[in-house]
Amino acid sequence: MAKIIIPTPLRKFTGNQAAISTNGNTIREAIVDLTNQHPDLKNHLLDATGQIRSFVRIFLGDEDILSLQKEETMVAESSIVSIVPAIAGG
């Protein structure tokens, strides 16, 4: 269980909801549950093999999951998970 904060650019795929409650014990399970609830998000978050896209960063509270256990990082009911688009350009 975790609450996932949706970044502004992706809120059009959640009916403008900024936060979604999800099931799952890990980041991966929570994200998959999120994409099951809002299928239009799937393409933006996961690649063809079901992995979290490289331009999408995930934070558990203030910690980047890359410095934790990545997608296998455990989440609790009180966890706040933020999806962060890695913004770049030229």
Next chain:
Amino acid sequence: MIAAKEIVLTYKENHKKDRYIIVPIIIRRQIERLLEGNYPNEGVGFFYGDEKDNYRIIKRILPVKNVKEGDQRKRFEIDPRDYLQAEKFAEEWSLSLLGIYHSHPNHPAIPSVHDLKRAVPYFSYIILSIENSITQDWTSWRLDEKVKLFEQENLVI
């Protein structure tokens, strides 16, 4: 040298612009001063405001650091932590996070291939062309996800 930027078309040609983005003079001066100060590197920041129908009006900006490693004259990157903070400010200020401004030093204000590759939905992308620390041109763009090209917006400045 012809940069890769100009070879591939990144935006829809000959389409009718039906979206408007309003930049009050104070905001305009803030953005120009900041991006001219970043010259010859690319500068970047977020902007916030309100949205109604096809109109967006900018009320506030948040400059952030270009954290691109290496040559910053042709690339920008935003630290994910700065992004996280930017979303928190939107909530705090009760404004919508509407988009990103960045500069094109010595390049036209046309989205580059890298801009297109990394573009996210919904955001307006304001681009300032800057030469010798002086702003030459402003444009604004939004990603059309269906055709994966930018669509130009009407800038009211």
